[in-house]
Amino acid sequence: MRSSNPVFSRRGFSRDNGQAGFNAGPQAGGPAVGTQGNPYAGGNPYAQQPTAAPTNPYAQNPYAPQQGAPQAPVTTGGRMTMDDVVARTGMTLGLVIVGAAFAWITDLSLGLAIGAGLVAMVLALVQSFKRKPMPALILTYAALEGLFLGAISNYVNTFVAEGAAMQAVLGTMAVFVTMLVLYKTRIVRVTARFTRYLIIAASAFLMLTAVNLLFMVFAGGDGLGFRSGPMGIVFGIVGILLGAFFLALDFKQVEDGITYGAPREESWMAAFGLTMTLVWIYLEMLRLIAILQGDD
Numbered sequence: 001m002r003s004s005n006p007v008f009s010r011r012g013f014s015r016d017n018g019q020a021g022f023n024a025g026p027q028a029g030g031p032a033v034g035t036q037g038n039p040y041a042g043g044n045p046y047a048q049q050p051t052a053a054p055t056n057p058y059a060q061n062p063y064a065p066q067q068g069a070p071q072a073p074v075t076t077g078g079r080m081t082m083d084d085v086v087a088r089t090g091m092t093l094g095l096v097i098v099g100a101a102f103a104w105i106t107d108l109s110l111g112l113a114i115g116a117g118l119v120a121m122v123l124a125l126v127q128s129f130k131r132k133p134m135p136a137l138i139l140t141y142a143a144l145e146g147l148f149l150g151a152i153s154n155y156v157n158t159f160v161a162e163g164a165a166m167q168a169v170l171g172t173m174a175v176f177v178t179m180l181v182l183y184k185t186r187i188v189r190v191t192a193r194f195t196r197y198l199i200i201a202a203s204a205f206l207m208l209t210a211v212n213l214l215f216m217v218f219a220g221g222d223g224l225g226f227r228s229g230p231m232g233i234v235f236g237i238v239g240i241l242l243g244a245f246f247l248a249l250d251f252k253q254v255e256d257g258i259t260y261g262a263p264r265e266e267s268w269m270a271a272f273g274l275t276m277t278l279v280w281i282y283l284e285m286l287r288l289i290a291i292l293q294g295d296d
């Protein structure tokens with residue numbers, strides 16, 4: 001299991017009766033979706049694969065009944081559980097909050113905050129190319145990301161829109177709870193098509209953001225106008241919606257990882273993905289509130 005973030009994800013989804021998750025791929029009875037050049041294609045390393053080599057430790061689904069032998073209780077000592085995911089996510093988000101509070105209280109300069117944010121981005125990229133999660137790297141990322149968020153939030157709250165930081169926190173919590181309810185009630189269903197379209201939309205969004213940033217650096221002002229006025233409001237809403245839908249992907253990966261017996265260490269990657277998605281939503285929420293209140 002890897003983060004569903006389009007920039008950092010290395011393991012994604014394919015088709016299994018239209019449902020994206022771990023137990024998907026060509027062995028499920030159909031061709032893989034978008035296997036050519038698609039980093040999200042591939043089989044489920046944790047689902048049952050009768051043709052897999054005997055050396056594959058995840059080839060046999062530990063939850064499937066064994067023929068010719070009585071069903072034995074499944075032990076989860078080395079497998080990921082919901083408690084593991086909650087604990088790791090609490091640690092990463094806790095460090096984000098501590099870092100943000102430190103930056104706010106000490107009035108950390110924007111220069112240092114941007115530097116911390118850039119280092120956090122590099123650490124996230126490094127983790128994405130690692131075969132196994134590195135807890136120390138993930139926790140360091142969370143602390144540095146917290147410094148960045150705290151300084152940016154303090155600046156916006158002081159000079160742009162008073163109270164914006166608290167509103168952004170409450171808005172992010174509301175998005176998380178709403179998406180969790182929509183996912184659990186299956187109003188939002190994570191399918192292969194849903195994932196594919198979401199990745200395309202997110203890639204286009206990130207590309208436009210990068211182009212706008214380049215215009216801001218070389219042409220000055222607000223670049224192409226994606227971060228101010230009516231266009232900025234639309235762009236901010238789209239960013240929040242994309243982040244919300246990526247939460248659904250994160251929920252799906254956690255659910256499949258637990259169901260199909262992912263190793264316990266994968267709970268760090270689940271926490272990493274959830275943290276990055278919530279940071280994304282918070283930043284877009286903060287930006288949108290700053291635009292709305294700044295225009296008053």
